[in-house]
Amino acid sequence: MPRPKIRLWMSIWMSLLSVVLVTVLSVFFYRAFQTALNERVLLQLTSVKRLKKVQIEAYLNRIWEDFTNEPVDGPNPNSFVIDADQLDTLGRNAGLAFQSPVAGIYDLTPYSDSGALSLLLIRPLDSLQYAVRRHPGAAIQRILLERTGMGESGESYLVGRDYHLRSLSRFFPEQAPYSFRAETEGVKQALAGKQGTGIFPDYRGVMVYSSYQPIQFKHLNWVILSEMDVEEVQAPLLELKRQLVAIVIFVLLLAILISYFMARAFSKPILRMRSHLHDMAAGNYDITISPGKGPKELGALFTALGDLKASIKGAIHFSQQIGQMELSADFxxxxxxxxxxxxxxxxxxxxxxxxxxxxxxxxxxxxxxxxxxxxxxxxxxxxxxxxxxxxxxxxxxxxxxxxxxxxxxxxxxxxxxxxxxxxxxxxxxxxPQALLDFGVGKAVVHLTEMVRKSSKLNVHYVNSMKDDDPAGLDTETHINLFRIIQELLNNTLKHAQAENVRLSLTQFDDKVALYYQDDGKGFKLDEVQYGYGLKNIKERVKVFNGYLSIHADEHGTEVEVEIPIKDE
Amino acid sequence: MSKIKIAIVDDHQLFRDGLAGLLLKHEYFELLASLPDGESLLQFLEERESPDIILLDLTMPGLGGFEVLKRLKKHYKKIRSIVISMHEDGNYIVKCAKAGAYGYLLKNADEDELLTAIHKVYRGERYYNDDISARMFQNLSLQQSIPEKLTKREIEVLHHLAEGLTTKEMAEKMFISTRTIETHRANMLKKLDVKNTAELIKRATQLHLLS
Known part of the structure; x- marks a missing residue:
């Protein structure tokens, strides 16, 4: 597998990190929110259910009181008196098993034609007669339909032991309650005598939050349930989920973008440095290294690299100079x-x-x-x-x-x-013997004399040698100066076509200065024909550690020589 | 007329003999001695009579010609010597003249010249080879005395400085390089213990070096 580029590598890891972080946070948040929501909804349902139960029980209590206190032959058309046989018949017809004591309220709904809630109240008058009253369940229905705080889908309803609804379904108000069968988790639990909460499908098969409790009142054996559709309850949760997903996506995009630019900010100088190092490894040190605009540390890195380059370059330059024998080079x-x-x-x-x-x-x-x-x-x-x-x-x-x-x-x-x-x-x-006997200063007098005699050249010679004090100036130097003058005169005679030569020898404490000038046609320093003589002069001056300056142009030649006098 | 008494001092036997032969053709010469070097001449002068004229070679083993001339000048002032040398360099003539020689001849001088020289010197005149006598005086004129402190050339530079010449102009005038001018000037500054050219001129005026 090829190594990923730094930019890609950084992008991937940074994106992954931020997405995982946001996702985990979102999930926790979502969970916490969900739990809180569930608890709250169930709590609310429970309190609604409890209120309804209390109201229903109060209502039942009241109608029972009315029934027992009312005279038997009162104005109530639903009240009448029957004997024991009639009661048996009634019980058989209505499928009611009257328990002992018979007095109490019975549920007549399964036998009502409309399927609406209907109650039967019975109390014995004496050993043979019973007061009986049919009582409609509309009031109870009203209590249950009061839906304050129950949202769009919330409802409270009653279920009988036969799992059939006793009160109206708010979703299907036209249909008889009894036509619905609700053999649900909550109903089963409540019928088993337990109260509680849960989330499960209701009689419609729709998932609901549910709070359930049995109601037992004078032979009435119901279950009251307050429920709300999961869909409605969880609508904000869904919304939250959507927003969280959106946030995750947004964060992901942002992370990719930021990491791309950050990676660029990091990888760009690194790539630049790599290219610099490549150049230097290839021996090219003629590169400019600027600190760049990146972070301080990277800038410092480039400065350090620049210093390294400069020092290597300096060493290379120096070794080049040494290689070319430029030994005065400094480092x-x-x-x-x-x-x-x-x-x-x-x-x-x-x-x-x-x-x-x-x-x-x-x-x-x-x-x-x-x-x-x-x-x-x-x-x-x-x-x-x-x-x-x-x-x-x-x-x-x-x-x-x-x-x-x-x-x-x-x-x-x-x-x-x-x-x-x-x-x-x-x-x-x-x-010349005179050179050895009298020194160069005087020997040159004769030399110039001979030149004057043998040619048309006019030699002006000024001798400022300290001939009386030959100390310090050894024979070799005398001979050397004499030879140089001979060579100069030879050059002038042979090549310069000059008329005048001016020549002087001057002795100082530490040196002898020779000045020579002719008014000939001069020469070019690199011309071959003068090469030998000049080379000789140069060599002689050099051997005696002297100074030589030659200047030649069309107006003539000018030569200066200085030979140091050894201090012994 | 008495004969001219002559002594020949030369380290070459053949030359001495040749010279003697030539002289003895003339009866007014008397050859007192023919000697190979300076020592034997001095010994001869001490032990025997003095010649009128000594024909003297310069380069000889042992006591050379110059040394002999000095001794003669000191101890035998009456003896006149003629140097016969191979050297045609005027410096030798000057030196010999200073050392007391009356004449200077080249060794290949003709018989006539030789005789002329001997006669002239015998009469008390001086004789130098025609060619070289002119040079002698030229050379002598160059041997002027030099002021105690400053050299002749330095004095020259000083004058030019006072005249306001530039270094280059001076160099052209004096046949020396500008470097040498600078050296002269620096040396004068040192010798007169001054710091710059202006001070130099001032000091030189005080010392009457420019007059």
């Missing part, structure tokens, strides 16, 4: 528990250390390479100067002393001079 770990952040920082430190070490090694290598190169040049220059130089000059002297024809002598001398100049030039190019 603030979130706290002592931010293992990732701390490892990244450690990594950066290691890289920086490694990088620095490598850089130092590189510089040291380059420096030792440069120094080695200069040393080798110096050695070669010395060889030339000390070895070849004297030989050539000696040779020249010898030739001058020899007896040779003058033109021949001159020719040889010229040749030798050229050789000597050439060797001198080579020596100078390799390593």
């Amino acid at each position: 603030e770990p979130l706290g002592d528990n931010d293992k990732l952040g701390h490892s990244l920082l450690k990594m950066r430190e290691q890289l920086i250390r490694y990088h620095q070490l490598q850089e130092q090694n590189n510089l040291a290598n380059q420096k030792s390479f440069l120094n080695g190169q200069e040393k080798e040049r110096s050695r070669l220059a010395k060889e030339l100067h000390d070895g070849l130089g004297p030989l050539l000059t000696s040779l020249k002297l010898s030739i001058q002393s020899t007896d040779l024809p003058a033109p021949r002598k001159t020719q040889l001398k010229q040749l030798l001079d050229e050789m000597i100049v050439e060797v001198r030039r080579m020596t100078y190019d390799l390593m």
Whole structure:
């Protein structure tokens, strides 16, 4: 079974809960109402029944008193005197079993032609004669038909021992009471001598609330019942039931609606969070996480997620920077528990250390390479100067002393001079002795002199070196600066087509500043033909931990170099 | 006329011999000694007679040419020396001249030049190689004395500052970078113990540095 979506799940449970609650409440309420109603109705019926019984008994008592006090031959046409035989006949005709004592009231209804209530009162006058009176039951009928507080369907009626009605059915007032037979639960109980209440079908077969009681009065043996139709009594109950069902349905709908919106309010941020987490799991941290409009706790959740994202993103960004060897990048770990952040920082430190070490090694290598190169040049220059130089000059002297024809002598001398100049030039190019003896400031004077002599380039040189105080500036730095200047002049001569060069060397306490400017056509920094010379200059400045700035445009080239003086 | 007494000091035997051969073609030269280094020259001067002229090499093992010139200037003022060197760099000429040399020749100098130089120096004149003598004076002119506290360049910057030049204008005028100008200025602020340019000019005026 697939897991239900949160929205559906919440809707179902919330609806179910509210419906069950309302239903249970309704049922209890309904039950309580029903019980109260039943009790009340039965109580009312009982009191009505009791009143009727009292009234009937009072009435019977009165007519019995009248009958006994009245003279036998009175004006009452229904009264007459009969003897014992007549009485027997009457009893046989009417199916009456006169009990002893005979005096009393008897029910004549089964024998009346109309089927209406009719009574027979008998009293003995002497041992042979009896006063007899027929008495109509209309008054009793009236008492029973008085229906105050009995609603639409309430009625009180009398039933005889033969289960036939003695009083009128209010539902069928045209029919003789006796034609109805009421062998009902209540009648049976009452005939058994019990009084009580109950709900059962009446003589019509209709369910009624009923209160029943026997009435026994001077041979009369009746049952009085006060009843009311269940349908009428329970009409409000039905109405209540309908309303309760309506309420249940309404509540159900309301619950579904509310739970739908609530579930939406909950599930929407949850789905949003799921999508954010999905993105982040897929490595996409370029997402915006807003707290949203939901409840406070969910907002806080999103803020926390946003913080998480920001910190991961920060770590990623930082590791990217480290990956690209941007070691100056900074990063603030979130706290002592931010293992990732701390490892990244450690990594950066290691890289920086490694990088620095490598850089130092590189510089040291380059420096030792440069120094080695200069040393080798110096050695070669010395060889030339000390070895070849004297030989050539000696040779020249010898030739001058020899007896040779003058033109021949001159020719040889010229040749030798050229050789000597050439060797001198080579020596100078390799390593000017003056550089070692006088320092760069003065050595450059000669260098610029030679440039002036050999080209049209006009070199203005200002030497502000403290040549008298060579301390602090080692030979390597002198050579380095000299080489840089050589390289710059070479570039100008070869490529710039310049007329003027302005050059200065200035020594400060902590550095030597070199300024070089030509009015040539400049160059583009990335052009290949200057690459070698510039690369050399850059390398030399770097090896000596100096500062270099090159600016070139169509008005010329401007180069600044600063080499620090070691404080030892 | 007495002969010109000459001593040759050079660590190269061949060169000494060549030079001697050349000189001895002329009878008015008398070669007193041909020595390989400074020590033996000093020893010779101490023990034997002084030459009129010493032809001196600069680069020699042991006591070098400059050192020899200093000693001569101190102890043998009458002896005039001509430096014969491979170096054509004017710095060497200046240094030699300062150290007391009367002449400076390149080693491949022609016989005529050599003779001219010896005669001139013998007469008490000075002789420097034509090519390089011009440079010598140029170089000497650069060796002006520097004010005690501020360097020459700093004084220049100071003047320009007083004239109201911008850093860029100064840089162009002085062939130095704006960075260097700033360094000069910062150094002057430090040296004169002031805080800004205005104070610097004021203090410089008080010290008559701008006059």
